[in-house]
Amino acid sequence: QKEVEQNSGPLxxxxxxxxxxxxxxxxxxxxxxxxxxxxxxxxxxxxxxxxSNGDKEDGxxxxxxxxxxxxxxxxxxxSQPSDSATYLCAPRAQGNTGKLIFGQGTTxxxxx
Amino acid sequence: xxxxxxxxxxxxxxxxQSMTLQCAQDMNHNSMYWYRQDPGMGLRLIYYSASEGTTDxxxxxxxxxxxxxxxxxxxxxxxSAAPSQTSVYFCASSAAFESYGxxxxxxxxxxxx
Numbered sequence: 001q002k003e004v005e006q007n008s009g010p011l012x013x014x015x016x017x018x019x020x021x022x023x024x025x026x027x028x029x030x031x032x033x034x035x036x037x038x039x040x041x042x043x044x045x046x047x048x049x050x051x052s053n054g055d056k057e058d059g060x061x062x063x064x065x066x067x068x069x070x071x072x073x074x075x076x077x078x079s080q081p082s083d084s085a086t087y088l089c090a091p092r093a094q095g096n097t098g099k100l101i102f103g104q105g106t107t108x109x110x111x112x
Numbered sequence: 113x114x115x116x117x118x119x120x121x122x123x124x125x126x127x128x129q130s131m132t133l134q135c136a137q138d139m140n141h142n143s144m145y146w147y148r149q150d151p152g153m154g155l156r157l158i159y160y161s162a163s164e165g166t167t168d169x170x171x172x173x174x175x176x177x178x179x180x181x182x183x184x185x186x187x188x189x190x191x192s193a194a195p196s197q198t199s200v201y202f203c204a205s206s207a208a209f210e211s212y213g214x215x216x217x218x219x220x221x222x223x224x225x
Contacts, residue, residue, distance in 0.1 A: 008152075032211060034213040034214075036213075042218075042219075043202055043216040043217060043218050043219050044155070044202075044214075044216050045216070046213045046214070046215075049211055049213060051211060088154070088155070090213070096162065096208075097143075097160065097162045097168070098142075098143040098160075098162060098206050098208065098212075099145070099157065099160060099170075100213065100214060102147075102154050102155040103154060104152070104153070104154035105154060
């Protein structure tokens with residue numbers, strides 16, 4: 001079992017729709033969870049952080065965390081073609097190394 | 113504000129050649145990391161330095177060495193490059209807070225022929 005699992009996609013949604021990206025993780029000690037967006041040929045950029053169970057909203061993005069189910073998700077409302085990218089889920093490993101464990105990423109395509 | 117600076121951006125090596133990838137951050141971060149990214153494999157940790165003066169192996173350390181020169185700089189060395197090391201290499205840094213994620217450099221695209 002991979003430490004962090006994401007559906008590689010591509011996930012295709014029409015412009016204006018809600019895109020739902022899912023992630024499961026195996027390390028029950030993980031407390032912090034990050035979502036990164038990576039455009040083709042570019043480096044990952046941080047878009048969301050979540051620590052507590054429940055929802056966290058930031059603009060069009062909502063992160064959802066359920067530690068009991070070891071599940072994290074990212075919702076993108078009113079999807080735009082500019083949201084087309086690969087989204088990486090990254091729980092922080094337990095301990096004091098600060099390491100993030102990355103999933104393979106889900107490729108999102110938003111069609112005009 | 114430069115953030116994390118990686119050099120070079122592109123490099124072509126012949127099998128057996130050596131090279132050093134440079135990384136520097138100006139955010140006073142304690143921790144620094146080297147990842148490689150290959151199609152279908154995601155980001156895999158090569159080495160990391162949780163604080164100045166310490167380095168540890170990550171998931172795929174074979175064929176690489178690192179040096180944490182000071183708090184700002186963390187270099188990655190390929191002693192004898194192999195085609196399997198063709199990849200995109202990212203350096204990242206992070207502050208020592210639970211809520212703090214990584215800041216990535218722009219990457220080095222390395223091809224070994």
